[in-house]
Amino acid sequence: MSALKNAAIGVRNTNFSRCLLSALQKVSQHGSAPYSSGGGTAVEKEYALEMACSNIRYGAGVTREVGMDCENFGARKVMVVTDKRLSKMKPVQTVLQALDEQKIGYQLYDDVRVEPTDESFKECIDFAKEGNFDLFLAVGGGSVIDTAKAANLYSTKPEAELLDFVNAPIGKGMPVEHKLKPLIAVPTTAGTGSETTGTTVFDYLPMKAKTGIANRALRPDLGIVDPDHLITAPxxxxxxxxxxxxxxxxxxxxxxxxxxxxxxxxxxxxxxxxxxxxxxxxxxxxxxxxxxxxxxxxxxxxxxxxxxxxxxxxxxxxxxxxxxxxxxxxxxxxxxxxxxxxxxxxxxxxxxxxxxxxxxxxxxxxxxxxxxxxxxxxxxxxxxxxxxxxxxxxxxxxxxxxxxxxxxxxxxxxxxxxxxxxxxxxxxxxxxxxxxxxxxxxxxxxxxxxxxxxxxxxxxxxxxxxxx
Missing domain, CATH: 1.20.1090.10 (Dehydroquinate synthase-like - alpha domain)
Known part of the structure; x- marks a missing residue:
């Protein structure tokens, strides 16, 4: 702990270093306490944090490697998820060419709705269930990546209802305990950060409001951040x-x-x-x-x-x-x-x-x-x-x-x-x-x-x- 404190003191930003030292002190206070395996109560505050994010690859033109990534995952049948506009543009064409070069079989799903709904999620989930894919490849903005996450989650648990994993109190907030297929995300916009997270959001039409699912199991296995894809964004x-x-x-x-x-x-x-x-x-x-x-x-x-x-x-x-x-x-x-x-x-x-x-x-x-x-x-x-x-x-x-x-x-x-x-x-x-x-x-x-x-x-x- 002393080494971490020294590092915090060395941070130029004094407000930040104070916050960091405060957090470290709280961790230190709880660090020797045994974990309560019987579970917490409303009066027991959290004492630990858990850092999780996708593997990230960054570089101009790096999308050309995605066929090899699918090969490395052992994929033979890939579901490529995108929207109608992008399906005709360079990012998707680069992905499909990379898959062809590695002789990876794929099916293109380009019916993603910008700002997806529960209905558009279900359409993509049904497509995923019928295809029995062994890898999901999302090419697009947050709407596309979130839709691919949902397709992966529910096609690998086909008996689940949509609200089973949706955050409480709107949904049941059930934990994700089954194994998902690999997911690769190729973002074509800069803002949502969906390529790094285990969160997927959609408009729940009966409620006329968005809701979502947040679970680390949903995060992409690999986010391919290729700045070449931002050139044509309006x-x-x-x-x-x-x-x-x-x-x-x-x-x-x-x-x-x-x-x-x-x-x-x-x-x-x-x-x-x-x-x-x-x-x-x-x-x-x-x-x-x-x-x-x-x-x-x-x-x-x-x-x-x-x-x-x-x-x-x-x-x-x-x-x-x-x-x-x-x-x-x-x-x-x-x-x-x-x-x-x-x-x-x-x-x-x-x-x-x-x-x-x-x-x-x-x-x-x-x-x-x-x-x-x-x-x-x-x-x-x-x-x-x-x-x-x-x-x-x-x-x-x-x-x-x-x-x-x-x-x-x-x-x-x-x-x-x-x-x-x-x-x-x-x-x-x-x-x-x-x-x-x-x-x-x-x-x-x-x-x-x-x-x-x-x-x-x-x-x-x-x-x-x-x-x-």
Whole structure:
């Protein structure tokens, strides 16, 4: 432990080193205590964190190796998962060529829906069950990768109902105890970080809100991060996927893992969303630094290879951070925002149906959320603002929320993000419906550093009607 303390003291960022030392001290206090095999109770706080993420391979043109990867996994029949637009483009064609070169058999499934639903999940799951594949290969953004995760999960447990593994209280929240097939993810957008995580999210149509499944078993075995795939992404797609990297703020300001209850009765029951922790913190802060430096360049200059490559890495870094720490209120609120979409049609998305992209649905509440949560951990909110380029010298703790929110408003304005929920078609009388969709998202809102009740949630939605 002394070596770790010395390393923490050597970190230049004093706020971060204090947080790290605090976490290490808590680990030290619990380290000699025997594990309670009889299980935890509501009063027993967590004392351990578990770091998990996919293997990641990064490099321009590295997708050409994917046929050899499938061969190395022993695959003979691969399900390639993508969407209609991408199926005609270079990323998918490169993958199929790589499979042909290795004489790997495959079937192409290109009916993934952007912002998938329970219905689109079931269609892909049925295709996977019928095909009896021995490897899944996802080529696309978060929607594609999440759909492939669901197809893998349920085709390898064909008797399971969709809600069996969905997070409680919306679903049964059953643990994943069966063996899944290998999954390779080739992300073609920069923002969701789905290539690193065991999380899959979808619109649950009966509820008109998103929900999801979070389990380490779902994470891809390999994420192939190839910046060549970002060159053709439209401006708004680049923007709305890129701002999703700001979920790193939620990870960094989430409730500390040592404050989470109850302590699991078995290590396999430890959730993937654990709360802020000294490992995720590093990934989250670095992702914010990269985003601050490159997101505007990447959005408005399609030929800026350096900026788009950097955002691809920022997405992966943030994914590793939030895949273990989790997110909180912005994501919990985003689920009914996207699920109750009326007529809003996002520019740049080849979609015939109304659509609020995930990143946009998340960021639209961010200024209101971080003003609300800042009193719980002002130093962390200041550190997040600093990572996004703000001068925090001399800023009082009581002003941390306002500063971070102002930094976000400025960035959102420069990125031409729509001006709040009104611009997305919502009115104040929609707030009760939105609150009803957000409050059951326990996996997320219970990680908020500040407890939120229905009246406070309503106020957050009201304060997000306009941003600027």
């Amino acid at each position: 401006e708004r797609v680049t923007c709305y996927t890129g701002i999703d990297v700001l979920h790193a703020i939620e990870s960094y300001t989430a409730k500390p893992y040592t404050e989470r209850t109850p302590r699991p009765a078995n290590p396999k029951l430890r959730p993937s969303y654990q709360g802020c922790n000294p490992i995720s913190d590093i990934w989250s802060l670095f992702a914010l630094n990269l985003t601050s430096k490159y997101i505007k360049r990447a959005t408005f200059n399609a030929d800026d290879y350096e900026a788009r490559s950097a955002m691809h890495l920022a997405s992966t870094y943030a994914g590793i951070g939030f895949g273990n720490a989790g997110c909180h209120l912005c994501h919990g609120m985003s689920y009914p925002i996207s699920g109750n979409v009326g007529t809003y049609m996002a520019e740049g998305y080849e979609q015939d149906l109304p659509l609020i992209p995930h990143g946009l649905s998340v960021v639209v509440s961010a200024p209101a959320v971080f003003e609300f949560t800042a009193p719980a951990c002002p130093e962390r909110h200041l550190e997040a603002a600093k990572a996004l380029g703000a001068d925090v010298s001399g800023v009082r703790n009581e002003d941390a929320g306002r500063l971070l929110s102002d930094v976000l408003r400025k960035l959102m304005s420069e990125l031409k993000v729509p001006n709040g929920l009104r611009a997305l078609g919502y009115k104040p009388d929609c707030v009760p419906t939105m609150v009803a969709g957000a409050m059951p998202q326990h996996r997320l809102i219970k990680l908020s550093p500040r407890e939120v009740h229905e009246d406070q949630m309503a106020e957050l939605f009201e304060n997000s009607m306009t941003i600027y």
